Amino acid sequence: MTTNTAARVVVIGGGLAGLSAAAYAARAGRRVTVLEKASELGGRAATHEKKGFSLNIGPHALYRGGEAERVLGELGVQTKGAPPPTSNGAYALHGGILRALPTGPVSLLTSSVLPLVGKIEVARLLAGLDALDLASLAETSFEAFLTKRVRTPEARDVIRALIRVSTYCSDLERLSAEAAISQFQLGTTRGVLYLHDGWQTMVNGLADVARAAGAEILAGAKAVSVVREDGRVKAVRLADGAEIPADAVIIAASPSLASSLLPDVPALAAWSAAAIPVTAACLDVALSRLPQPRNTFALGIDRPLYFSVHSASARLAPEGGAMIHVARYGALEDSRAVERELEEVLELLQPGAKHLVVERRFLPSITVTHDFPQAARGGTRGRPGPAVPGAPGVFVAGDWVGHAGMLADASFASGRAAAQAATRREVNVLGDVGRKSFDARA
Numbered sequence: 001m002t003t004n005t006a007a008r009v010v011v012i013g014g015g016l017a018g019l020s021a022a023a024y025a026a027r028a029g030r031r032v033t034v035l036e037k038a039s040e041l042g043g044r045a046a047t048h049e050k051k052g053f054s055l056n057i058g059p060h061a062l063y064r065g066g067e068a069e070r071v072l073g074e075l076g077v078q079t080k081g082a083p084p085p086t087s088n089g090a091y092a093l094h095g096g097i098l099r100a101l102p103t104g105p106v107s108l109l110t111s112s113v114l115p116l117v118g119k120i121e122v123a124r125l126l127a128g129l130d131a132l133d134l135a136s137l138a139e140t141s142f143e144a145f146l147t148k149r150v151r152t153p154e155a156r157d158v159i160r161a162l163i164r165v166s167t168y169c170s171d172l173e174r175l176s177a178e179a180a181i182s183q184f185q186l187g188t189t190r191g192v193l194y195l196h197d198g199w200q201t202m203v204n205g206l207a208d209v210a211r212a213a214g215a216e217i218l219a220g221a222k223a224v225s226v227v228r229e230d231g232r233v234k235a236v237r238l239a240d241g242a243e244i245p246a247d248a249v250i251i252a253a254s255p256s257l258a259s260s261l262l263p264d265v266p267a268l269a270a271w272s273a274a275a276i277p278v279t280a281a282c283l284d285v286a287l288s289r290l291p292q293p294r295n296t297f298a299l300g301i302d303r304p305l306y307f308s309v310h311s312a313s314a315r316l317a318p319e320g321g322a323m324i325h326v327a328r329y330g331a332l333e334d335s336r337a338v339e340r341e342l343e344e345v346l347e348l349l350q351p352g353a354k355h356l357v358v359e360r361r362f363l364p365s366i367t368v369t370h371d372f373p374q375a376a377r378g379g380t381r382g383r384p385g386p387a388v389p390g391a392p393g394v395f396v397a398g399d400w401v402g403h404a405g406m407l408a409d410a411s412f413a414s415g416r417a418a419a420q421a422a423t424r425r426e427v428n429v430l431g432d433v434g435r436k437s438f439d440a441r442a
């Protein structure tokens with residue numbers, strides 16, 4: 001009865017990180033239970049179906065060639081999508097006016113956003129990125145890097161906008177230059193995809209793989225504590241008092257949740273205190289038709305704004321309809337003012353849109369990632385996990401964990417890393433190396 005003696009891995013969180021971890025752990029022969037507090041799986045990668053429109057939670061683009069694609073490929077999860085609709089050209093939103101966004105050599109020459117000297121500086125900076133020793137920039141903030149290399153204020157603004165759209169981060173004083181530039185290069189080398197039918201397709205694909213490998217997935221199951229005995233993981237307690245036996249636990253949620261589940265573990269408290277969330281305000285709008293089909297993409301240059309018609313390339317709306325995401329990088333306290341600002345951007349790009357709204361959702365402050373690679377902590381390599389010092393058998397995963405990737409890429413990569421650490425043959429899920437092997441097939 002090999003299955004009965006396999007170690008029990010409980011995964012807390014049914015988002016991309018938790019489901020990736022569950023799929024790998026189940027494939028490694030462990031008895032896996034996923035606990036998701038919401039009634040549906042997906043977390044921030046969920047897609048809501050409304051009147052034939054697929055609403056991701058804010059604008060979501062999958063980085064090609066990144067950790068997400070690697071994990072999905074290994075697990076055999078198919079994703080289908082299309083690049084953003086920038087072939088008509090992209091706009092820069094500057095001083096309330098739309099101009100050409102300098103994204104390539106031609107638009108750089110023709111755009112009126114930049115004076116000539118600024119054009120030369122942007123071109124020189126972009127052309128020189130490949131030659132940089134990125135590792136040496138891990139502890140330098142992107143802002144410090146930029147200020148040193150680019151003098152023209154308008155050129156700095158354009159570069160900041162390109163980094164914001166690549167990383168989602170607007171705190172460039174803290175963001176590691178290494179991580180920022182790597183992420184920008186990932187986006188420009190292979191590009192990104194808007195997924196047909198939304199990001200839920202990845203969630204469902206991962207859940208299918210995990211289930212097929214034997215994992216049990218419980219929705220509506222909120223974890224409230226990790227029960228340990230003599231320093232060993234014993235169970236996960238649910239809000240209704242039930243206990244799910246566990247030999248190892250993967251916490252695939254926020255650092256503050258990890259710390260609250262194990263309040264006696266100082267490392268988790270320290271990680272939670274050090275994390276700086278990346279936030280955004282999002283206006284997700286479904287329209288019955290698109291008033292200006294050519295106006296599909298814009299980036300704010302003097303303000304941290306984003307506009308894109310995701311349905312212009314991906315299948316996210318019924319025939320003739322349009323699925324639009326408008327966003328502001330970094331949430332502000334005055335959410336009504338932000339909502340008005342996003343509505344104005346929508347009207348500027350798509351005049352009359354307000355009369356064509358079929359579905360609308362405003363998210364004043366959503367956490368995009370629980371942390372970002374901070375220069376002060378040595379960039380991506382300064383991120384914690386997946387193992388938790390002082391808590392054998394406990395692992396973490398999510399977009400704030402591990403040394404690989406940003407955004408969802410970090411969730412996928414750390415989900416895999418956490419599962420590998422929790423199922424390693426000699427791993428001591430009980431905190432006592434070599435005493436007992438928990439590989440069911442040993």
Ligand SMILES: Cc1cc2nc3c(=O)[nH]c(=O)nc-3n(C[C@H](O)[C@H](O)[C@H](O)COP(=O)(O)OP(=O)(O)OC[C@H]3O[C@@H](n4cnc5c(N)ncnc54)[C@H](O)[C@@H]3O)c2cc1C
Nearest residue numbers: 013015016017037043044058060061222223398407408411
């Ligand atoms: C507006 C927005 C835009 C984004 N755009 C992009 C993008 O373009 N590209 C990109 O790569 N990434 C993007 N991201 C980031 C990406 O969505 C996230 O990094 C990723 O979905 C996080 O997955 P996760 O599994 O780590 O966390 P989550 O999705 O947060 O999953 C954690 C899960 O844990 C559950 N949970 C919490 N507490 C408990 C508990 N006590 N018990 C049981 N379950 C619990 C939650 O309900 C949730 O389902 C964006 C995010 C947002 C919000």
